[in-house]
Amino acid sequence: MANTAQAPTTRNESCQAEIGVIGGSGFYSFLQDVTEVEVDTPYGRPSDSLFLGEIAGRKVAFLPRHGRGHHLPPHRINYRANLWALRSVGARQVLGPCAVGGLRAEYGPGTLLVPDQLVDRTKARAQTYYDGESAVDGKLPEVVHMSFADPYCPVGRTAALASARGRDWEPVDGGTLVVVEGPRFSTRAESVWHASMGWSVVGMTGHPEAVLARELGLCYTSMALVTDLDAGAETGEGVSHEEVLKVFGANVDRLRGVLFDAVAGLPSNASRDCLCAHALDGIETGIALP
Numbered sequence: 184m185a186n187t188a189q190a191p192t193t194r195n196e197s198c199q200a201e202i203g204v205i206g207g208s209g210f211y212s213f214l215q216d217v218t219e220v221e222v223d224t225p226y227g228r229p230s231d232s233l234f235l236g237e238i239a240g241r242k243v244a245f246l247p248r249h250g251r252g253h254h255l256p257p258h259r260i261n262y263r264a265n266l267w268a269l270r271s272v273g274a275r276q277v278l279g280p281c282a283v284g285g286l287r288a289e290y291g292p293g294t295l296l297v298p299d300q301l302v303d304r305t306k307a308r309a310q311t312y313y314d315g316e317s318a319v320d321g322k323l324p325e326v327v328h329m330s331f332a333d334p335y336c337p338v339g340r341t342a343a344l345a346s347a348r349g350r351d352w353e354p355v356d357g358g359t360l361v362v363v364e365g366p367r368f369s370t371r372a373e374s375v376w377h378a379s380m381g382w383s384v385v386g387m388t389g390h391p392e393a394v395l396a397r398e399l400g401l402c403y404t405s406m407a408l409v410t411d412l413d414a415g416a417e418t419g420e421g422v423s424h425e426e427v428l429k430v431f432g433a434n435v436d437r438l439r440g441v442l443f444d445a446v447a448g449l450p451s452n453a454s455r456d457c458l459c460a461h462a463l464d465g466i467e468t469g470i471a472l473p
């Protein structure tokens with residue numbers, strides 16, 4: 184994609200991107216010909232501009248989840264605006280790499296887990312578009328109860344797993360991501376409880392990202408990089424932010440490679456036939472989706 188003075192970018196113009204990636208700037212900053220696009224939404228501004236680029240011939244919109252400079256803590260991210268913005272530029276499949284804590288000793292730092300289940304332990308986040316009161320273009324949404332039994336796209340998961348294996352990084356296939364409100368890390372008691380429930384990893388951003396994607400009929404795939412053992416699974420001082428950043432930094436190149444291969448491995452938007460693609464079939468939302 185050219186980064187030159189072509190037609191000014193119009194919002195809501197479809198097909199500027201096929202695939203959305205919500206992650207840090209480490210995932211796109213080195214790409215050539217990245218176009219920065221500011222998007223506004225009925226829910227306010229997303230975390231940052233969208234950065235449009237191309238990987239393996241696929242148009243991708245990158246969105247820094249925490250904003251440039253990482254100024255947004257997980258509980259202050261405007262998740263509704265983020266997913267809406269990605270859909271508004273044409274993205275129908277979303278990859279959401281994130282940093283997590285391992286809840287089992289065998290899921291040490293550097294483990295890549297592609298979860299197939301989610302537990303929401305957040306407390307104060309807007310987590311639906313269909314609340315009957317947030318107007319879009321003057322119209323009120325209906326109250327909709329979306330099926331969310333299987334929160335992740337099976338096709339996206341398969342692509343992510345295959346990409347990791349293709350780069351000799353044996354991923355953990357499946358597991359439960361429990362999402363906490365943050366920004367603090369868990370106490371030992373919380374961590375022991377999470378592990379005792381059989382959950383695999385703990386993070387702060389996977390919810391409501393996944394459910395909002397589903398509400399917009401988007402495919403969503405989480406790729407969870409373990410940066411530390413959570414408080415109940417290790418014996419030291421507990422998790423520190425420095426520790427998380429260090430492990431993430433050491434693995435970001437690897438994760439980027441997997442992410443890019445996964446982008447290349449996703450189906451075309453037109454050929455999607457997964458449960459996410461049909462999530463809105465027969466549902467009256469009351470509002471026009473972008």
Ligand SMILES: [Zn+2]
Binds near residue numbers: 336
């Ligand atoms: Zn899907």
